[in-house]
Amino acid sequence: PCHSVEEGEEIAKRLEYPVVLRPAYTLGGTGGGIAYNVEELRSTVSRGLAASLIHQVLVEESVLGWxxxxxxxxxxxxxxxxxxxxxxxxxxxxxxxxxxxxxxxxxxxxxxxxxxxxxxxxxxxxxxxxxxxxxxxxxxxxxxxxxxxxxxxxxxxxxxxxxxxxxxxxxxxxxxxxxxxxxxxxxxxxxxxxxxxxxxxxxxxxxKFARWAFEKFPQAQDILGTQMKAVGEVMSIGKTFKEAFQKAIRSLEIKRYGLGVRELRALSPEQLKKNLSIPSSERIFLMYEALRRGSSIEELYQLTHIGKWFIKEMKELVEFEEEILRYPWNRLPSQKLTKAKELGFSDRYLAEFFNIKEREVRQKRISLGKEKHWIISTR
The missing domain is CATH 3.30.470.20 (ATP-grasp fold, B domain)
Known part of the structure; x- marks a missing residue:
């Protein structure tokens, strides 16, 4: 711990940059941050000392990417x-x-x-x-x-x-x-x-997926770091990760009903790669777009440090989406629609991609016996 900027500088010299700065007795990472050099350390420690109830900042070894x-x-x-x-x-x-x-x-x-x-x-x-x-x-x-x-x-x-x-x-x-x-x-x-x-x-x-409100705070930077910026969160349950993941996305109430976002297709390869390297509220959607364009699991891992297993799961969703979009809606095999629902694809998302009414997807799904249900544990 340090109680002055000078103490913070001495500790950072021993640990080597970057260092993580965490003010004592604050919530949500208020006043903290990551310092990559002495100038950033001085600024963040000054802010952290002011935010801390006991005028103390912890200077810690960086474990970024772990x-x-x-x-x-x-x-x-x-x-x-x-x-x-x-x-x-x-x-x-x-x-x-x-x-x-x-x-x-x-x-x-x-x-x-x-x-x-x-x-x-x-x-x-x-x-x-x-x-x-x-x-x-x-x-x-x-x-x-x-x-x-x-x-x-x-x-x-x-x-x-x-x-x-x-x-x-x-x-x-x-x-x-x-x-x-x-x-x-x-x-x-x-x-x-x-x-x-x-x-x-x-x-x-x-x-669990965080809900941000950057659209309501235009002056706030959509960059995620050691200070919490979420205003809430959603929690979803599924039989598999894929199903729960897709349920979480459409529960955010951001007018997105799946992982594919058409607006992101306008990004150049350079801009997409740059945006992926910075943690933000859009990064999961950017990863999905990168996978759609053919990015490898290893490439995305190096850019994001998100586990390869999770990237592989996303890639499989992309591949299945591209597979079913080869069919016109009226010729989509029943087993493909059944699998889409098991993977967590929503009726609305499928309707948008097939350019049909949501009720058409719902009617076909119900005709296949795929309706919402609950499982009650009796353990």
Whole structure:
């Protein structure tokens, strides 16, 4: 920690640039940022010291481009611990968690790494002595397998709300009971008995996607970094990542009903590549357009540091979209429409691409027996 610009400069010299600057006791990354040189450091530290309630700024090693992973754990006064949810951020380190696109459960993280993070999380909450819910965030370097703790929130947070909705586990309610002296082995839990036996499980995927409002703030830069800019978020559920992902996009209420955006086709290859290299609210749509033009998974990974598995999933959506658009609507095979719905393509999005009325898609879908339904867990 530093309490002056001069102290910040000394710490940055030892760590080497770039460095991450985080003011103490602020929310949403207010006053912080990334400094690539001493001039940027002086400006950001000055701003951060003014924003901090205790006039302190943390100067930290940069982990830009690493993958960001989160665990939501609960501990009681008997030292019993459970993990409520494993969350994988799709956006790499450098984008604030509140702006980051993420999934639960973790889809690309090895089981061994998940268990390692769980063990570290339990040791952390034991050392702190917290009772109730705690959110613990890790950065993981895929190149050398280095794992570091980047943040601990020993309270109910934005991630806690996501974890509760994603799993059905009422973290705030349970934390209140634990604070009152009740322990996990005294709280009933479905058929398993009591809550200390809880394990996260489910046959579905949850996607969280941030909602920004740059259209309402024309002077704000549409660049995502360590300061949170989202005004809200959506959460979607699907049997697969593709389905949940597409549901999330059309839930944003930005008049886009799928990942393909016709306006982006006017961008030159140079402009598209430049825009992809900068995290923004448009980057997912830009990636989809780049894949449509033939960009490789490796090329997009180098530009965005978004995991190759997620890029591959997007590429498969692009390929399927191009496949069905080879057919005129009245000759589209029934199995293709069925698969489109399973992949999360909306009626409206399909109607726009086939240049037909949405009701025509809906009528054909219903005739195939594809209607909305819910699955109720009875575990």
């Amino acid at each position: 993958e960001e992973l989160e665990l939501e754990v609960v501990r009681d006064e008997k030292n019993q611990k459970i993990t409520v949810c494993f969350i994988e951020n799709v956006d790499p380190m450098g984008v604030h968690t509140g702006d980051s696109f993420c999934v639960a459960p973790m889809l690309t993280v090895p089981e061994s790494l998940q268990r390692k993070m769980q063990d570290l999380s339990y040791r952390i909450v034991d050392a702190i002595g917290v009772m109730g819910g705690t959110n613990i965030q890790f950065a993981h370097n895929l190149e050398d397998d280095r794992l570091v703790v980047i943040e601990i929130n020993p309270r109910t947070s934005r991630s806690s709300a996501l974890a509760s909705k994603a799993t059905g586990f009422p973290i705030a309610r349970i934390s209140t009971k634990l604070a009152a002296g009740i322990t996990l082995d005294e709280i009933p839990y479905w058929k398993e008995g009591t809550l200390e036996k809880y394990e996260p499980r489910g046959d579905y995927v949850v996607v």
